[in-house]
Amino acid sequence: MQTGEVSYTLVSFHAHPDDEALLTAGTLARAAADGHRVVLVVATVGGAGLASAAVLAGGALAERRRAELARSAAVLGCARVECLGYDDSGMAEAPSGARQAFARADVEEAAARLAGILREEHADALTIYDPAGGYGHPDHVQVHHVGLRAARLAGTPIVLEATVDRGRLQRALRLVSRLPGVPADFAPARLADAYTAPEALTHRVDVRGYARQKRAAMAAHASQATADSGVRTLGVLLRLPRPVFRWALGHEWYVEHGRTPARPLLDDIFASLARSTST
Numbered sequence: 617m618q619t620g621e622v623s624y625t626l627v628s629f630h631a632h633p634d635d636e637a638l639l640t641a642g643t644l645a646r647a648a649a650d651g652h653r654v655v656l657v658v659a660t661v662g663g664a665g666l667a668s669a670a671v672l673a674g675g676a677l678a679e680r681r682r683a684e685l686a687r688s689a690a691v692l693g694c695a696r697v698e699c700l701g702y703d704d705s706g707m708a709e710a711p712s713g714a715r716q717a718f719a720r721a722d723v724e725e726a727a728a729r730l731a732g733i734l735r736e737e738h739a740d741a742l743t744i745y746d747p748a749g750g751y752g753h754p755d756h757v758q759v760h761h762v763g764l765r766a767a768r769l770a771g772t773p774i775v776l777e778a779t780v781d782r783g784r785l786q787r788a789l790r791l792v793s794r795l796p797g798v799p800a801d802f803a804p805a806r807l808a809d810a811y812t813a814p815e816a817l818t819h820r821v822d823v824r825g826y827a828r829q830k831r832a833a834m835a836a837h838a839s840q841a842t843a844d845s846g847v848r849t850l851g852v853l854l855r856l857p858r859p860v861f862r863w864a865l866g867h868e869w870y871v872e873h874g875r876t877p878a879r880p881l882l883d884d885i886f887a888s889l890a891r892s893t894s895t
């Protein structure tokens with residue numbers, strides 16, 4: 617951060633440990649490196665996520681995922697990590713049946729918890745997910761609803777939906793699906809309606825300078841990269857050669873609430889604040 621620049625507080629809200637690495641890791645690392653305060657909040661410890669039998673046998677999955685989250689957060693420069701304490705709901709076709717499933721949680725109650733953190737932190741910006749939760753996981757859809765409500769309760773000025781440029785994702789998937797050993801369910805068609813159409817995006821954040829931290833954050837979530845039932849996304853992405861990784865994951869996309877999409881896309885997640893405070 618240059619002399620005279622303002623330090624902001626960014627709260628990044630996610631469903632499960634490892635989601636922060638996939639969608640926002642570069643943005644968080646860049647904000648922290650620029651001198652801003654970065655706070656990571658996850659709704660669940662992700663106990664119902666797929667993982668290999670070997671990892672499950674090695675101890676409680678939730679404990680392991682908590683430790684992985686702490687490692688990822690440390691690599692990214694997060695000043696604080698909080699978990700709202702809900703359970704992973706599982707995918708719609710295979711619900712976990714957990715009593716405290718986040719997807720079935722009362723939105724007001726969950727939002728009040730997150731709003732408490734936003735107020736404590738005097739958060740300037742909050743990242744949530746798009747209304748479809750990217751690829752439709754019920755916990756990710758709930759992050760959108762709970763996050764939006766919490767920002768209203770706390771009066772957080774900037775709300776950013778962390779998403780992916782659908783067009784770019786399709787091109788990246790076509791590339792990845794050609795790698796040896798990648799299963800057929802990694803086909804581009806599976807995610808044809810996922811995330812956000814390019815014309816709806818407001819931000820394209822350049823995080824190529826933070827590829828090392830992003831890769832390290834992904835690698836920290838080792839239990840998610842070793843699932844028995846098919847290659848998980850992280851496992852596939854970590855196998856990309858470094859230059860390809862930088863190309864495929866060197867930008868992160870957002871839709872800012874209340875901002876009309878315009879070209880060129882914004883690179884600064886705090887742009888709305890910078891403009892409102894400049895004289």
Ligand SMILES: [Zn+2]
Nearest residue numbers: 631632635753
């Ligand atoms: Zn997730």
